Amino acid sequence: MNARRKSHVGILLIAVALAVAPFAVGAGLGNTWVRILDFAALYVMLALGLNIVVGFAGLLDLGYIAFYAVGAYLYALLASPHFGLHWPAWAILPLGALVAGIFGVLLGAPTLRLRGDYLAIVTLGFGEIIRIFLNNLNAPINITNGPKGIARIDAIAVAGQPLSRGLEIAGMKIPGIYLYYYLFVLLALGIVFVTVRLQDSRIGRAWVAIREDEIAAKACGIDTRNVKLLAFAMGASFGGVAGGLFAGFQEFVSPESFGLLESVMVLCMVVLGGMGHIPGVILGGLFLTVLPEAFRHGAGPLQQAVFGKVLLDPESLRMLLFGIALILVMLYRPAGVWPEPRRRREMQGGK
16 A cells, blocks of 8 residues: 555544534533533634744744634624624634734734743733733723623524534534534544644745844844744634634633633643644644643542542642642653654654
């Protein structure tokens, strides 16, 4: 079997696995875990967007969740009774990508001269500013409804059919969370396609050149200013799309969903999966979405079986075990769980 045929077989197997995943997970573990798969697809989109900024261009961004918030609140404001607007999702999602991309440029423009820790601090502040604005823009004019959030958001609809109501095909009822899963996976695959094409383009190579040595890249004629701004804009636009999908899926948004911990979590997905390596970032997104939930669901029953009672709160133990897992990965896989081949060679001393 030649390499091309092997790749085709691999793609077919992945497609079949993705198609049957919600039914297999729902039958074996319940619909709660299908919902976790939905969120895993959203986090994969976020991780792929942040990977453009951090993995490709080498710009440390700790406020990435702000673009997620921009997309979510834009959807909430344009598709809810809050302003009496009920725009269709397919009009809002591209607009969310555009608006989030503009915010990405607004963040990138004043930080072009910053690197490393200084850039991280500024982007962290930007993320917190967005969250605080969302939390306080309920007076004197109520725009975001403040800490109460925006409820009764319109569900994402396809051909006039809200996905939240489910779908009946040949007498078989497909729940809404299954339909959302397929939608999120399709859009995530679209983002994967775009990022792969970007990585192999002149722009992608310019990002990598800036990441490796910005001074040398500038000396080679690369317009580092515009290329870095484009990285911020592209990464932010993916976050805006994911935010709009989140709002339509949850049908409720509030500032608490966009805190610093979320930014750190997405950054961990990129770093632990393998910075700059698209398959590794996808694996990191899935790993860090599913693993904490597995800890939370399994900690209580495991303590009950071993000790006869629950000694530690499962939520607290979940974060403890999650932290231990991160430390172990950093100790034994410092380049990430699935690093880029060149990055792996660098970590191994060029062997």
